[in-house]
């Protein structure tokens with residue numbers, strides 16, 4: 290195994306990408322990079338990494354920020370729960386560690402949103418601990434190298450994989466070796482059919498020797514995404530010529546937690562008929578004054594990891610501001626709403642809608 294570690298280390302020295310978060314051992318910056326990279330690819334994530342650190346250069350600035358500001362900087366990355374967890378964990382670091390970001394696995398794993406992989410990545414890179422950080426890249430490489438049909442849902446199989454990975458880390462620099470394992474899976478031992486002719490492990494890779502590369506690693510059963518149907522009810526009116534809308538803040542136990550959108554009817558049955566747009570039953574009390582005009586948008590599709598959202602927007606133009614506002618909603622002028630954290634779906638709609646209120 291020691292030889293394998295040396296081969297891997299040399300491969301990494303030659304082939305590793307020059308990425309901004311590899312130039313630091315600051316655990317705060319490494320943490321931010323790891324969370325962003327769980328969400329997106331390197332090329333898309335790099336501008337977010339720079340923007341996030343420019344806005345929140347250290348853990349104290351992140352902890353003292355408002356949720357809205359954190360969500361705003363995260364906007365476009367998706368899976369907003371990660372941003373909320375970042376914010377909560379930053380507060381934990383300030384309250385429990387005096388603002389000094391921990392570097393030991395046992396402390397990191399207690400922070401909100403930090404799982405086994407992220408804790409291991411930070412602890413090895415910034416604290417020098419020999420704990421393996423196993424992501425999909427590492428799993429793929431090791432399962433092929435040793436021809437292992439491990440079940441990713443099995444705790445004992447995962448423990449076994451960790452033991453194998455630890456063998457690579459018995460070197461003087463476990464942080465670099467962890468990075469090298471991840472990078473090797475990302476660049477060389479790629480999904481599908483990798484270029485095994487160019488691989489430094491070709492001679493001893495059991496999957497390659499036995500012709501079963503594309504069968505490994507064993508994949509979990511595919512999760513069928515659930516489709517949800519949203520009909521947003523969009524009350525619009527003008528005050529002194531400026532468009533206003535009714536909005537609400539989303540609950541914490543659903544997608545887009547704490548972000549802002551419009552009152553909503555949700556169904557799991559799909560949009561049933563064309564006349565829906567002319568006979569809406571929103572379940573939301575109609576505000577006074579009455580609607581003077583209404584129209585339905587086209588359907589917007591928004592794909593999340595395990596959910597597909599099909600959304601329509603029923604616009605209801607009022608002659609003046611509603612006297613009574615439905616519970617949980619509040620009035621806001623459209624320009625101010627533009628500045629609030631909101632789902633990308635809503636931003637897309639606002640960009641396309643054109644706000645034809647005449």
Ligand code: SF4
Pocket residue numbers: 430433434477478479483484485488489490491494495496497502
């Ligand atoms: S020989 Fe092919 S399958 Fe084996 S580790 Fe190298 S790239 Fe991966």
